[in-house]
Amino acid sequence: MANFNLRKAEPKDVPDILRLIKELAKYEEMEDQVILTEKDLLEDGFGDHPFYHCVVADVPAEHQKVEGYSVIGFAMYYFTYDPWIGKLLYLEDFYVMKEYRGFGIGSEILKTLSDTAVKNRCSSMHFIVAESNKASIDFYKRRGASDLSLQEGWRLFRIDKENLLKISAEE
């Protein structure tokens, strides 16, 4: 089955995007951590100022599985900024449903994102990968990705909402 279509997500895709976000989270055993709602996704992605962009992969009706989904893969990305070189494309989430893997859908998604990055005058694409995720690391390394954490020693930090409120309230 090589018959699939990649396109920009539309507001009607929001339920499928949330479903796929939860499927990917479930695979990471974190499904209960997804608190985002369809309403948030709609406002944040399709309002005046989108905070993210999505590309979705859909298959024709005759290739749908039992559950009847035609949207079977997605990538979520946004633009970030490097103060030395300017715009970057940041790949946030990337997932193809298990039954649809091995048909080149992932490669095509990454190709579409590469085109988007180049068209938008981005200097490169950044993303994070868990060090335990060997399959993804190999997928990206085959396409020329380099591990900046290894090369340059970068570590990702977070200040969560609770601590942000503490800092805001400090005199």
Add this chain to the structure above:
Amino acid sequence: MANFILRKAEPKDVSDILRLIKELAKFEEMEEQVVLTEKELLEDGFGDHPFYHCVVAEVPKDKQSVEGYTVVGFAMYYFTYDPWIGKLLYLEDFYVMKEFRGYGMGSEILKMLSETAVKTRCSGMHFIVAEWNTSSIEFYKRRGASDLSHEEGWRLYEIDKCNLLKMSSK
């Protein structure tokens, strides 16, 4: 000297922003890697769709730096998106000129960014720090920051322009 103000950057601040970006890069011994120009900073930060936001720290004229600068610190940030929780504030660059440190400017900048994050309904603030930069790590840890690379094993990857073009053209 506790006399300084923090404000949103304006188009006129672009040359100071670039100067401070280069000073911070110089500290990391990477000054020649800064290829960004004032023109790009202006278009990218102050056009219809800003790709970044800046807060600058300014001192009065009588307190200006040795070379005569009044903009003596900055933070560059933008909004990112976590598919599980939504909007985040991402702190990209953060620097106060050496002779103006120790007066609480850095803390005030971080406080302002925390307020911005909360006001814009962000679930948290993310940023990267080099593992050898112990003073910055301490600064952030004192304010409740956790090392996600350590806790969750995340590593930052890059596919550069050359490889993007290779993929695009296949």
